[in-house]
Amino acid sequence: MKQHEHFNFSTGVVAYPLLFLLFIWMVFWFEVRFGFNFSNYGIYPQTLKGLRGIVLGPFVHGDIQHIYHNSIPLFVLSMALFYFYRPIAWKVIVFGILMSGFFTWSIGRPSYHIGASGLIYVLVSFTFFKGVFSKYYRLVALSLLVVFLYGSMIWYTLPIEEGVSWEGHLSGLVTGFLFAMFFRSKIVKPKKYAWEQDGYNEADDPFLKHFDKDGNFIEHIPPEIEQEQPAVNYTFKENKE
Template sequence: MAASLTRLLLDSRRALLTMLGLQAVIWSVQVVNWLDDYGLSWDFGLRSERIDDLPEMFTMPFLHFSWDHVAANSMPLFVLGFLAAYRGMRKFLLASLVIAVSGGLLVWLLESPNHVTAGASGMVYGYLGYVVLRGVLDRNVLDAVVGVVVAAVYSTILIGVLPVAQGVSWLGHLGGLIGGLAAAVLLRNRPASKSAPAAPTSNGPHADLLRQLDDLGL
């Protein structure tokens, strides 16, 4: 129990530092972008149907079109990103990759060719879906409680996955949400097979590593 708690605290610290660093990068990019009259957003935002623009699915979450835009995304990105990451950075990074690709592909496939999409809101919706469904799938009381609270607090933003607001990338929101749900399924904790041998309890050279992986649900 003590080892699990220590591991959780260490992972939570890494998650906090990661999200603080991400916020610093996004706001630093915003300053440069603003000074450049948002040229970075136009140059490195995602345009649909252009093969050479596909890599921009990984740059568009760092770019915004106004101070209000970046401010609106920052707090939910920080909170939901932290909750997605506090169980371990490996799963968080994999989930982030799935979310970025899912949101980017949906925008690239279905958005108007003349439209440039940028902003971190797709990642926000992805982390929302990931945290809520992870709480349902994983056999962990803390994750379940976190999922319920997040669903209650952020449920109202789900209107953003519908094409009801002009100038809002609902496709990016929907794609991010789909990616987050998919990541929760792909990265869920799987119960050990009944036929699998019991975990070693010896003090062999790999015992500590196996216990750490077990604490992480891996």
């Protein structure tokens, strides 16, 4: 398996989420610094003018508490997205904003819906369900971590708190689930060790021949066992990708 098919940490894993989050904070700073209020650029359901909020609404926040509570989960989840699902990360973010925003526009109350929480619910839902569907232990572990950290967010998809866009949260949750089902792009696979390869025979492993049946190390392998060892070619070949 080629190197780029394995889990690979790179600067983009941190840089892209950080730049995305920085842009959101710059919009908020601009509002505070120059006395603007961009709330009317949010999603206003069932109106033609309110459609612009599908694109602009995620970058607008009402106050410092609102943007602070969205920043940490957005950064953590987007980092996980770029680390484990880099080939489709931007698709999930861009189409996640558009689709969850359209759902919110379709079912929302007549009010301005702002903030990145809809995208956060897309990432929570996608990360959890895609990890379960993939059946890779690392991604399943990531899904369980998401549930542990953000599992209580499920309650905010219901109208339990005044002034909270539960419609946006529910739209993000549904969108993430749909993406987990229908995004068929290849997911990076964890590297397999020798004992995980197809056709591996433990009895032919030269390393294991140095141990007896009780697990004790054998410094000098008996000749009859040593003769059974297959020849190993240590010639290095240039890796062309």
